[in-house]
Amino acid sequence: xxxxxxxxxxxxxxxxxxxxxxxxxxxxxxxxxxxxxxxxxxxxxxxxxxxxxxxxxxxxxxxxxxxxxxxxxxxxxxxxxxxxxxxxxxxxxxxxxxxxxxxxxxxxxxxxxxxxxxxxxxxxxxxxxxxxxxxxxxxxxxxxxxxxxxxxxxxxxxxxxxxxxxxxxxxxxxxxxxxxxxxxxxxxxxxxxxxxxxxxxxxxxxxxxxxxxxxxxxxxxxx
Numbered sequence: 001x002x003x004x005x006x007x008x009x010x011x012x013x014x015x016x017x018x019x020x021x022x023x024x025x026x027x028x029x030x031x032x033x034x035x036x037x038x039x040x041x042x043x044x045x046x047x048x049x050x051x052x053x054x055x056x057x058x059x060x061x062x063x064x065x066x067x068x069x070x071x072x073x074x075x076x077x078x079x080x081x082x083x084x085x086x087x088x089x090x091x092x093x094x095x096x097x098x099x100x101x102x103x104x105x106x107x108x109x110x111x112x113x114x115x116x117x118x119x120x121x122x123x124x125x126x127x128x129x130x131x132x133x134x135x136x137x138x139x140x141x142x143x144x145x146x147x148x149x150x151x152x153x154x155x156x157x158x159x160x161x162x163x164x165x166x167x168x169x170x171x172x173x174x175x176x177x178x179x180x181x182x183x184x185x186x187x188x189x190x191x192x193x194x195x196x197x198x199x200x201x202x203x204x205x206x207x208x209x210x211x212x213x214x215x216x217x218x219x220x221x222x223x
Contacts, residue, residue, distance in 0.1 A: 002064035003136065004035035009043075011133035013142075014121075015114035017107060021124035024049040027107030030123070031075055032133060035064060040096070044086055046077050047124070048105040053098075054124070058088045060096045070140070070220050072158040078148040079103040092158035094151060116142055116179075116205070131208075139181055140220050147174040161221060164200035175199045182219045187212075 002010065010033045017027035030045035032055070040059030046052045058075075074089040084100040113120055117135040122128055143162065163171065164178055178199040185192055193210035197203045207214070 002033065002035050002041065002067055004064075006136075007035070007133070009034050009133050010135040010137070011115070011118050012135060013114065013116055014119050014133075015112060016120045017109060018111040018113060018121075019108065025108045026124075027109070027112075028052075028124070029077065029107070030055075030119075033064075033067070033135070041067065042073075042075075042088060044075060044077075045123070046084070046086070046104055048107045051102060052104045053084070053086070053100055056086070056098060056100075058086060058096050058098055059090075062090070062095070067137075074149065074154050074158065076148045076154075077104075089151075089154050089158070092155040114144075118208075139179075141181065142177070142179040143175065144177040145174050146176045159221060164198050172199070176201065177203050179205060180219070180221075181215065182217050185215055185217060 012031040012033060013029070015029045017025070019025045019027065026047060026049055028045060028047045032043045032045075033041045034043055035041070040057055040062040041064050042057065042059045042062065043055045044058055045054050045056070047054065072091050076085075076087040076089070078085050082101070082103055084102065084104045086098045087094060088096045116139070119128060119130055119132050121130045161180070162175065162178065164175055176199060177197055179195050180198055181195060183196055189210055189212065192215060193207040195205035195207055197205070
């Protein structure tokens with residue numbers, strides 16, 4: 001449930017390339033939720049230098065109440081000619097598409113850093129700090145693809161696992177990060193707070209604020 005009395009926004013994913021927002025090399029992708037009572041709770045940001053979108057609403061027939069049920073959400077960012085297109089899929093089906101006149105430049109990916117469940121740093125023009133926007137939710141899987149997924153790929157794989165490769169392996173070579181969250185629990189916080197990356201690229205995550213009982217070996221994804 002989204003408790004508007006506790007927070008105005010919750011961050012699902014925030015990625016930043018560590019450059020200043022005033023720099024032409026600035027890059028940011030953020031997916032967040034708002035407790036606003038009107039319209040979809042999803043807000044998306046994709047910025048590269050001075051081009052991009054900021055906290056754009058996306059989603060049809062979605063409210064904070066619909067977040068209470070397990071769903072698979074996929075967000076696609078891509079240039080189509082001189083148009084920047086963002087799409088939201090829910091349970092493998094296209095839910096909404098937004099168009100922005102003007103393509104978004106490629107994000108300088110030399111020093112990418114990201115967080116799931118809170119801000120990685122203060123957004124452009126905001127006083128919010130790193131760690132703000134903490135998400136109150138359960139996550140089953142997280143997949144970050146370095147190329148846009150087409151409707152067929154999303155519909156075929158939303159309710160089953162995918163398989164990783166390596167940076168030099170053509171098998172899912174565009175799968176950048178893949179967290180399942182439901183690995184075996186050994187009972188040691190130093191071990192269980194490490195979230196393994198199944199993409200084949202060993203970009204393991206560190207769970208900030210991990211406590212016993214935070215994880216489960218159950219999954220809603222068919223394995």
